[in-house]
Amino acid sequence: MKTVLVDNQKAAVLKNHNGNVVFNAGFLQLAQHYGFQPRACRPRRARTKGKVERMVEYLKYNFFVPYTQFDSFAHVNQLLEQWLAEVADQRELRQFRQTPATRFEEAKGHLQALPATDFDTSYFDIRHVAWDGYIEVRGNRYSVPEAWCGRPVSIRITLDDELRIYGNEQLVATHRLNNRGAGWQTVPEHHAPLWQQVSMVEHRPLSAYEELL
Structure with missing residues (x-):
């Protein structure tokens, strides 16, 4: 290793x-x-320490100066990949008299293979599902299957604003994260069993209760 x-x-x-x-x-x-x-x-x-601080400065003044506005993280990554290939990897390093692209080709044989999946960088937190089958996240409420009412769940929020809800390490719901104050986001199937329980409640005429007076 x-x-x-x-x-x-x-x-x-x-x-x-x-x-x-x-x-x-x-x-x-x-x-x-x-x-x-x-x-x-x-x-x-x-x-x-490794010699990394100068690279932070290089990135700051050579990438973020010409590129000052981004539509999304995906847009940043797209521009960064293009900048690395066309600019950063093609400059000659005085210490080695080679470009980063050339040195990377030489180093490839010593690198480990990447895992089959990416590392999950999502924001992580715990929420408690309310009696009505919702959790609150950043000022809005999102539905959770009724089986989780009153129970804790874990949430993960990705960089592209996907909200994933887990119970006992199993994915139980997904939502697209709304802007703050947008309100409630409901998946009808989450609460269908609750409505079925309501419909099964016995209905009695008012006269049945009047007899008890």
């Missing part, structure tokens, strides 16, 4: 004290998904 050296940012490392490292649980899931062993840099020892 390959080892990946990371800085001590909270997204990866919760605590690093004298070599006793506590990694972020989400980062460990990422490491497991892609099949690598994480290793944290020594705090306050810059020489153990």
